[in-house]
Amino acid sequence: MNMPNGNAKSMDVVIVGGGLVGSLEALYLVKRGHRVRLYEYREDIRNTPQIRGRSINLALSVRGRRALKDVGLEEHIVKDHGIPMYARKIHRLDGSTYEIPYDARTNQSIFSVGRNYLNSALLKESDKYKNVEKYFNHKLVEANLKRGSLQFLKTDTKETIEVQADLIIGADGAFSAVRRAMMKEPLFDYSQTYIEHGYLELCIPSDQNGSFQMPANYLHIWPRGNFMMIALPNQDCSWTVTLFMPFSYFKNLDSEERLMEFFQQYFPDSIPLIGKKKLIEDFFAGSPSPLVSVKCRPYNISEKALIIGDAAHAVVPFYGQGMNAGFEDCTILDRMFQKYDDDVAKVLEEYSRTRWVDTFAISDLAVYNYIEMRDLVTRPSYRLRKALDDFIFWLLPVTWVPLYNSVTFSTMPYSQCVKNREWQNKVLLSTFLAIGGMFTIATVYGLRK
Numbered sequence: 374m375n376m377p378n379g380n381a382k383s384m385d386v387v388i389v390g391g392g393l394v395g396s397l398e399a400l401y402l403v404k405r406g407h408r409v410r411l412y413e414y415r416e417d418i419r420n421t422p423q424i425r426g427r428s429i430n431l432a433l434s435v436r437g438r439r440a441l442k443d444v445g446l447e448e449h450i451v452k453d454h455g456i457p458m459y460a461r462k463i464h465r466l467d468g469s470t471y472e473i474p475y476d477a478r479t480n481q482s483i484f485s486v487g488r489n490y491l492n493s494a495l496l497k498e499s500d501k502y503k504n505v506e507k508y509f510n511h512k513l514v515e516a517n518l519k520r521g522s523l524q525f526l527k528t529d530t531k532e533t534i535e536v537q538a539d540l541i542i543g544a545d546g547a548f549s550a551v552r553r554a555m556m557k558e559p560l561f562d563y564s565q566t567y568i569e570h571g572y573l574e575l576c577i578p579s580d581q582n583g584s585f586q587m588p589a590n591y592l593h594i595w596p597r598g599n600f601m602m603i604a605l606p607n608q609d610c611s612w613t614v615t616l617f618m619p620f621s622y623f624k625n626l627d628s629e630e631r632l633m634e635f636f637q638q639y640f641p642d643s644i645p646l647i648g649k650k651k652l653i654e655d656f657f658a659g660s661p662s663p664l665v666s667v668k669c670r671p672y673n674i675s676e677k678a679l680i681i682g683d684a685a686h687a688v689v690p691f692y693g694q695g696m697n698a699g700f701e702d703c704t705i706l707d708r709m710f711q712k713y714d715d716d717v718a719k720v721l722e723e724y725s726r727t728r729w730v731d732t733f734a735i736s737d738l739a740v741y742n743y744i745e746m747r748d749l750v751t752r753p754s755y756r757l758r759k760a761l762d763d764f765i766f767w768l769l770p771v772t773w774v775p776l777y778n779s780v781t782f783s784t785m786p787y788s789q790c791v792k793n794r795e796w797q798n799k800v801l802l803s804t805f806l807a808i809g810g811m812f813t814i815a816t817v818y819g820l821r822k
């Protein structure tokens with residue numbers, strides 16, 4: 374964590390959205406000596422039960438951990454709360470399983486953490502600072518970003534209030550109201566893409582002894598080609614199970630019989646774990662949620678407003694990087710505040726000019742990884758390439774970092790991870806062509822002799 378310089382000017386910052394990224398950014402800024410007011414639409418998450426429809430747990434990896442370390446929370450979250458997952462455990466149709474380690478060389482893991490727990494820990498940490506105020510049940514309804522003015526509706530009293538700030542930071546998620554205000558400005562590029570697949574969360578409860586029903590330190594995957602189911606462990610020894618598949622498939626499962634038939638056919642080993650009654654109840658209690666990717670730029674309006682996290686770059690969840698990338702936004706901003714001695718105009722200009730290259734890259738990688746998780750992992754060609762990557766990584770740990778490792782276990786810019794992979798593909802192709810060429814020449818030579 375960089376500390377504020379002596380001559381830094383303290384700003385009045387309003388953060389819209391007290392989710393994961395907004396709560397973290399508030400901490401970074403108060404630690405630098407700025408005054409922060411955080412406005413959140415929902416009730417204080419610390420007083421409310423888990424909301425259905427948001428992922429209950431998330432995979433935390435190195436980029437997110439770096440940010441938590443900066444604000445003094447890494448050890449607590451990772452050691453006291455996180456559950457390490459060292460490998461994917463693949464469930465075949467017949468119920469047998471095999472493992473694909475995330476990092477065969479040094480056995481690093483990603484960590485399953487509870488969304489509510491992490492969000493609460495971030496909010497609680499900021500309670501320690503006098504220069505932060507938090508307002509829950511406040512919905513942003515109107516914004517004039519150039520003037521630095523915002524209008525919030527107090528959802529409990531229905532009163533509207535006006536707020537002024539030196540800097541407005543929109544961390545209000547994939548359907549950001551701050552971003553909507555930015556879209557009215559000229560030269561703002563924006564695109565959003567829904568994939569045809571949705572997700573629905575189910576649960577494998579703990580067993581009668583309160584223990585895990587499956588081996589805990591894995592991310593379990595049931596890859597089924599065009600769709601898949603995954604499970605991440607929870608602190609209470611239950612599993613959050615997420616079924617990802619086309620909306621049309623969900624629509625077909627419109628009766629208990631059809632649902633059970635489908636599970637018998639594709640996920641038979643999960644039925645006794647979830648329990649038939651619970652499976653039916655949970656499945657029909659919710660409806661599948663959509664998955665959206667958002668790409669936009671620039672992320673700022675002069676020195677007055679900025680968007681971060683999902684508000685700036687919502688990605689599909691298949692690389693487990695949405696939150697990690699949002700946390701990385703906050704780290705990068707902090708480094709720039711330090712570099713420019715808290716000159717916000719310079720920080721926002723450089724951040725906005727440079728950051729999009731990496732967020733666009735992780736957005737594309739996340740879409741690709743869905744195909745890898747639901748389909749490619751079952752193919753011999755995938756496993757051969759993975760084995761080859763792991764072997765060369767073992768031989769050349771600095772030069773040859775496989776794509777998944779660079780994204781998950783390093784802070785290499787996402788765009789560089791992609792370039793690296795492209796370079797590796799070229800090297801492997803040239804090597805195979807050269808070996809093939811030599812083999813052909815040797816064969817022809819041998820035959821002629």
Ligand SMILES: Cc1cc2nc3c(=O)[nH]c(=O)nc-3n(C[C@H](O)[C@H](O)[C@H](O)COP(=O)(O)OP(=O)(O)OC[C@H]3O[C@@H](n4cnc5c(N)ncnc54)[C@H](O)[C@@H]3O)c2cc1C
Nearest residue numbers: 390392393394414428432513545546682683693695696697
């Ligand atoms: C199924 C699923 C699984 C995922 N798994 C992972 C994973 O394993 N690893 C990972 O890194 N990421 C994962 N993600 C992505 C991750 O959830 C997001 O990237 C992360 O939550 C983004 O945080 P955020 O704070 O930017 O946005 P959000 O978490 O959406 O928070 C935005 C906040 O703003 C508030 N808000 C919205 N509108 C207003 C308004 N008008 N006024 C005031 N407040 C407002 C909301 O109430 C909310 O609290 C997953 C996502 C999904 C859907």
